[in-house]
Amino acid sequence: MKHYCPYCNSEQDYYIDKRIFKEYKGVNVNVVENVPICKKCGNELIINNIEDENLKRVYNKYREIKNIITPSEIIALRNKYNISQRELTAILGFGKMTINRYENGFLPSKSQSDYLRLIFKDECEFLNKVNEAYVANRISRKTFSKIENAINGGQSIYEHDNNYELKLYIESELKTSPNVFNGFKVLDLDKLQNLISYIASKVKLYLTSLNKYLWFIDMISYNKRAVSITGLTYVHEQYGPVIINRKYEEISKLNEKYKREDKEKNDGSIQSVITSKGNYDLSSFSNKEIEIIDYVVELLSNKSVKEISNLSHKELGWKNTERFEKISFEYADNLTILNS
Ligand SMILES: [Zn+2]
Structure with a gap:
């Protein structure tokens, strides 16, 4: 056996000395x-x-003594769900080559090892992690469905919740980190659904007016507390502020807490009405928040869609912005509605 020896600066024969690594x-x-x-x-x-x-x-000996996950266990986990090294890495949010290295014999830390073992055993935990990765756009819809099918054999555990996909979609479209356009609040979809159900239980709620109810509630909340309630972002549209990218369409189709009905009017136009199912839960709202909501509900309850639209047109947030422009919550400093 020959190898380059840097001391002799030439190819030399070598022998193997066996030692003990302690x-x-x-x-x-x-x-x-x-x-x-x-x-x-x-x-x-x-x-x-x-x-x-x-x-x-x-590594093998250390792994054995410390009971660290083996490369073949990790490969078995991937085979079980038919996912690539890259997909597993993305799901776990590990560094790019991590799984590749572990499968090639490198040692995971004890905590990473324990975590890998846990998700191998506990499918629910793994599916939660997969959901998280999907919502954060780390994995594709295809990967998500593949794993969900592998776990539930084609039977979605979320089947009882047909809002699930829609919620994922709404969150992926509307969840932004706190900024001046969402009132420094991250979208809370559960809270939003309860809020809509509550408003609809008090007033006859049209989809077009829903946008203004929510906007006024969020603006007043920002005025009083420097933070909005829903975390929604609104833009200037012709009839007043509306939820950005018209996502009120999807939000109104969530049907756990309320129901949307589209009725054709005599002139052929469609009017969408939201009816409460009465099962709203206000436990996540503070007293101050409920006070603000009730104030807006009472103020707008006897007003027509047109009148509510006109009220929104008096606000600086609408006056000082252009069509499709995002409305900053800074305009909440001066609210005409608070003096009405
Ligand atoms: Zn030598």
Whole structure:
């Protein structure tokens, strides 16, 4: 066996000296370490594949002692759900090459190992992680469905909740980090649904007016507390402020807490009405928030769609913005509606 010897500066024969590698990260591993020695000068040589094998023996022993997940366990996890290394890495939110390295024998930390074992055992936990990755756009819809099908055998566990996909979609479209356009609040979809159900239980609620109810509630909340209630972003449209990208369409189709009905009017136009199912839960609202909501509900309850639209047109947030422009919550400092 020959290898380049840097001391002799030439190819030289070498032999293997077997030694015992005693300790790794404070654990007594006591594994054989093969050390190549130049036959001519007697110096230790560094030969990559021998080094790798030494390291793997150390890792394997350490893994055994510390009960760390093995490469074959990780491969089995991927095979179970038919996912690639890249997909698993994205689901877990690990660094790009992490799973690849673990499968090639590198050691995960004890906590990562424990976590991998947990999701291997607990499908619900794994599915939660998959959902998270999907909502955060780390994995595709296709990957998401593939795993969900593998776990539920084509039967979605969310089947009882046909709002599930819609909610994921709305959140992916509307959830933004706190900023001046969402009133420094991250969208809370559960809260929003309860709020809509509550308003609809008090007034005859048309879809067009819903936008203004929510906008006034959020603006007043911002005026009083420097934070909005729903976390929605609104834009200037012809008849007043509306939820950005017209996502009130999707929001109105969520049907756990309320029901949307489209009725054709005599002139052929469609009027959408939202009816409460009465099962709203206000426990996540503070007293101050409910006070603001009730104030807006009472103020607008006896007004027509047109009158509510006109009220919104008096506000600076509408006057000082152009069509399709996002409306900053800074305009909440001066609200005409508070003086009416
Ligand atoms: Zn040598």
